[in-house]
Amino acid sequence: MISFAVVTCIKIAVLLAALMTAAAYLVLVERWIAAWVQDRLGPNRVGIPLTNIRIFGLGQPIADGLKLIFKEEFVPGHVDRILYNVAPVVTFVAAVAVYAVVPLGAVDLGISGWAPVDLTVVPAFDAALIFLFAANGAAVYGIILAGWSSNNKYSLFGAMRGAAQLIAYEIPLSLALIALACYAGTLRIDEIVLQQAESGVWNIVLHPLAFVVFFVAATAEAGRLPFDLPETEQELVGGFHTEYSGMRLMTFLVSEFLHMITAAVVIVLLFLGGWHLWFLTGSEPVAGIGGAIIRIVVFVAKVLAVVFFFMWMRWSWPRFRFDQLMTLAWKPLISWGIVQVTILVVWYAWWEPLVVSQGWSSLPVLGLINWVTFILTWVITAAVAQPHYDNSPRRDLVRLAQDMREGSPYLESPTVRPCDA
């Protein structure tokens, strides 16, 4: 029992240290990528203190952190002090708690009498997926508390946007998850990873539609551009964290980065095969020490690749307008999620027995069905969907003004709008 507690504490310590360092250095990477995309060099000066050695600016996160720690923590007089102080903590705890169930595989330490150590803080947790998304969704409490307690209209707008956005995108996210859980037959993340490793077919290949829905929704949940409506420096002066400074602000910013890492981690675990890579990591559940290191490296590399895509995407596509954001969630994404769930349910109820009775192997057929569905849904959505991104000039207003000046029969009948004529 004691050894279990000690091992768990060590895991938590290692994981927290790794996460904090990763968040700090990803801020640096984000600034580099932002700079490179804009033809700049980015932070490259800060190196070892008191020397002239610049290690590509790798000292920058330490300098940033020190700056924020030593800054004055200004609390405006008009805030609700209790909630104002609680909000960053809630956000941070929600962002970190997710990692309790992230599986990195199990390792056999080679010590006699020791069972293989599972590299998860909470190993073999049956409802891991549900916990993961419950904890992730709890982050919106922090946003709402911050926005409300700041007693500032911009903050409140940011908080309301954040709440609406998270609620909207939870649905496609959950639909994609339901589809995946239907396919895997379990809610244990380590089992989902293990299934991908054993079959050698990652879920992105098998379920492209679920992947697209999940990816978009996860980006929106993480509040990354093009979905960063809760903060939008240009519109809301920083949104829910407008009134925060110093360490509290840093807590928010770190939580935000943790959310992005969470999104990347979950995408890697559920769709990109977790720690599995062909011909390199093997597919057995327990690895030796060397194998475990290789698996962790593969996993981290995959997560970093997805994080890079997030940062790259941020500068490639413009931010959505709020109505576009809502339309995207409620119309295409939810429909796609429902389509994917339906396909999988029907597959297990009728089609799979049929395919197996024919003597075919079921995975290629399922993949084919999923890909055809994916392409068909995309094309049909493109063909059918109303172009709600219409920015064409409002001629109807012009016509209305002319009609009001000159008199028009359209003004007499309220059923015919001038723009219809």
Place this chain on the structure above:
Amino acid sequence: MKPDSSEIRWVDESPLNMGERSYLPLFWDGLTTTFRHLIGPKLTVQFPEERHQFPDPLIYRGVHRLNRDEQGRVKCVACFLCATACPAHCIDIVAAPSPWPDREKYPVVFNIDMLRCIFCGMCEEACPVDAIELTSLYDLSGKSREEMIFDKEKLLSIYDQTKDQEPPGWLRGKREIEDLIELPQDDQDLTQDK
């Protein structure tokens, strides 16, 4: 302007075709554009180590200098045209009778308050003898306000420092800016109110 004004020219966007409605080409365009810049050449000048190279340093409006004539004397004749033209009132001249026979006056004190200066170059335009000119030095800094008031010796030393790279106007033949600008033939055009 009202929305039904006849001066408004309405431009229609062409309707989205099937490819554009699927958004895939647009996603691709965005990603490839940023990626090209991501790996492309960078424009940053690493300032203290490298310095920005001006295509033509002679037209840059940086720190002022007071030119010397061939005999090394200050070229200024203390006519106060620059101080008069200066919109920021940053030039302070004290004139005295000239000890030299070729001019009436010369400046005993010639101070430019660099903190007030807006680097518009009007003093250079106004000067009848090309005595005050703006150089391409752009990184001026100081630790006090007093330090930022440049006196005659300082301005002359800037001339000594920059005369090789940027020869004074009366040596290179002043650029005839008036020739480059086409002034309207009929001055009435400017005053007519439409």
